[in-house]
Amino acid sequence: MEPQAADDVIITGIKSGDIDQVVRSLYHQYAGAVAAYVVNNGGSRQDADDVLQETIVAFIDLVQKGKFRGEAQVKTLLVGIGRNVWLNEIKKKKSLDHRGEVYEKDKGLEEADGSDWLQQRALQQRFRHLIARLGDSCRTILTLFYYDNRSFREIVSETGYESEQVVRNKKYKCMKDLAEIIQSDPEAMEQVRLMYE
């Protein structure tokens, strides 16, 4: 994929799982625009990098769930997501002197997006918080199975476990651990109740 890939090429790339190339293309085309907004509104270079990562993940997630209908350009959507992410971060960063000024200036944009986006972002942040509590070996096995779609045989060869049965048992135990982590988190359980009917 060329660094300056067109919108339809990017969407196709996401749907076919070519995430690395999509990210490369999005970076080369839109990192500057997102970074400019963050830095011009009180953020550091590191903030800009973090916002860009979250923006790209949110965008890919939208496309993978079929929520991108192609009515807006990729650039418009990305920059819009980036701005929302940063505005949300500013609200949390109470130490910024001009937090109120920036927030007030862009308040109209955030309100127009409604609470859905905020709810989705809170969910995604909770996801990462919970998975970070999972042990490395569980994270590896479950990621290989549920994200990389590896078979048990492939997981055996990639991880060095003794057999497929050992991997199955390990996966079962890891899912149980993860379920318990989720169930012990009130915010996560509230999200389960509201968003997972």
Added chain:
Amino acid sequence: MTVHFNFDYCYNDDTFAWLFPAFPGLRFHHPSISAHVMSPEKFQHLVDSLDGQNPPREAPDQETDQQRRVLRYAVDALRYDALHRQVGKALEAARAENAARVIPFYRKPLSIAAAVAILICLSTMGKFALTSPKDVYDRYYSSYDIPTARGGEDLDPLEQAYQARNWSMADHLLTADAPPRDRFLAGMAYMEQGQYAGAIDIFKPLTQGTQYKDESEYYLAMAYLANHQAAPALELIDRIKADPDHVFHRQVMRMSGLDLLILRAK
């Protein structure tokens, strides 16, 4: 009395059982924990149905339904976290690729400076190779001008012949009792004719306490250079440089230090 707990801690109903005897009315309840732990078989079946390996059982109870939702949430969390990490790694690679392509702002001036330094070096090496005593002579030699304070028409026949570049008169001037001026002008005539060895023989004695000492020292140095004798020439040049009152001090100071350095090095 029911106490609700809302902090991050993995516990079950037995965790606070020790409190119950002290507080008979106290009951522990967390809205997220089921009244009893699901059996491993039931849990495994739920996971298998989530993975599409078993059809879900019909008419699930509330507990099963909640566990199913928790597992769906778990899978979404895993996928989101993995995507986040993959995007992070891909961004790192893209930044590294970009950094490798972008020339730092200082690299172009450094490249130019390096090129200039190489050029200077090559030029110096070339100059070193090509600079000889004769080259320095050719660069700095100029004929002796007879002082014409008196206006020119007062020049004697010898001076007039010199001004007219009549060098053949030199042979007539080299007598045993020829005065320093005549012998100096004879030496200059030899210089003008390219007879540098002869000029050296004439200028040498004139550098010892005669009224043409300064002129003789300078042109003796020139004659040595022309004759490819760098060492005695440099010795005379250094002597003239060290004497600010020397008649030819200014001419010697105009000589390139690099030229003289190269001659010394060779």
